[in-house]
């Protein structure tokens with residue numbers, strides 16, 4: 055696989071293109087390139103918006119023009135990004151540092167059938183897992199599988215962290231309406247107050263615990279598993295009667311000698327942050343919302359995957375979003391990107407994309423280990439609108455500028471009684487604000503009073519989806535996944551490894567040993583800890 059990309063220009067044509075893009079960005083310093091001017095050009099809106107199957111993206115308020123876009127498309131071609139995306143769906147090794155394929159797209163049926171990888175029929179294996187999920191959930195919903203005291207399960211708690219919870223939590227919050235079958239809670243953090251909050255919210259007699267960990271070695275998840283098991287035992291409930299596991303084949307959790315109600319496989323060729331369409335999302339979402347809802351969600355993901363595979367460059371929505379993101383980071387110099395969904399049901403989208411994007415693209419070397427010309431990635435953050443407007447939008451309008459993805463939903467989830475305030479419904483008020491913010495950021499407004507002056511020229515994209523049905527949410531999730539992967543391929547980095555998270559874990563292990571030694575021997579003085587750690591360990595143990 056050719057790893058060359060904009061940040062690893064191991065190719066004279068890419069080097070040259072990088073220079074052209076740098077020069078093209080300089081044009082935007084001229085007054086004629088202010089968004090006020092760009093937006094008044096005929097055809098700006100229609101030429102700078104795309105749609106597919108109810109998913110609409112308007113990038114007319116991004117600081118790009120045809121010249122910049124055509125250069126960015128060249129970067130796609132020189133790095134073979136779309137070709138690599140297609141190879142990814144066909145089980146090619148796109149994760150070279152771990153010598154693995156990345157087959158999250160196969161989990162929703164995208165790619166050839168049969169799809170062979172390391173002598174395994176990937177889709178058939180996934181189908182088996184999904185059938186098991188369907189049967190298990192039906193038995194729980196019918197009360198055939200029930201709690202130790204014979205009552206039906208009414209709640210479930212996911213014990214998992216990072217990719218083993220964030221995507222699932224996002225989709226659950228997006229889709230959970232009044233007709234949910236079970237309430238879902240999440241226990242990601244090793245923080246004991248996370249545990250305390252969960253047990254305050256559940257009925258211990260009717261709660262199913264879902265342990266999700268690909269490696270089954272993640273410290274936080276294992277500590278929480280131990281905490282929950284110890285707690286259940288003291289309540290007289292055998293953990294095995296209230297627990298299921300989702301883990302990789304051959305992990306320490308894939309152990310027939312430690313029985314649980316049921317266990318489901320996740321696969322090593324699907325990374326945690328890409329895993330919500332596997333059993334990681336499949337089991338909790340099917341328990342909470344029904345297996346049919348999960349299938350419809352997968353269908354939405356697949357519609358977007360197919361759009362990426364089949365659309366030409368100029369019509370390809372995730373590709374265009376990836377190119378604009380690269381443009382904003384590398385050439386326009388913006389320090390961060392915000393995701394602002396105008397619906398509280400998408401409140402956990404930005405935390406999910408934070409992991410998806412920052413863990414995938416926060417790299418300092420190319421896919422083959424060569425130093426990059428500059429570190430890759432950017433900071434992603436976000437809150438739902440209009441809340442965000444009343445918190446950090448001052449900075450967006452007059453302080454350091456950053457591009458924003460505004461996300462609007464045509465139909466809200468709640469369709470009951472809607473009061474009218476100032477002549478509009480709450481949902482319409484939400485939309486009035488979304489449109490106003492994108493307009494105000496782009497156009498600005500001049501004032502003689504410098505404190506009240508708005509320069510404008512601040513970029514944003516508006517994305518709209520039809521509703522909060524599973525298909526629409528699936529398309530949104532898959533859009534951000536594809537955007538992230540394509541961005542990685544264009545830059546020349548590996549979007550599927552995450553070695554950057556390891557050092558902190560190793561150092562936590564050393565500190566943990568110091569703590570354990572003190573727990574064993576109260577006179578132990580943290581002999582092996584650094585001067586600084588010594589201070590904090592004394593603080594913790596002496597509770598000063």
Ligand SMILES: O=P(O)(O)OC[C@H]1O[C@H](O)[C@H](O)[C@@H](O)[C@@H]1O
Nearest residue numbers: 216217218267268269272326555
């Ligand atoms: O599923 P697990 O093996 O428990 O991993 C959970 C998470 O922890 C790791 O540190 C990684 O940073 C994440 O990518 C991963 O999703």
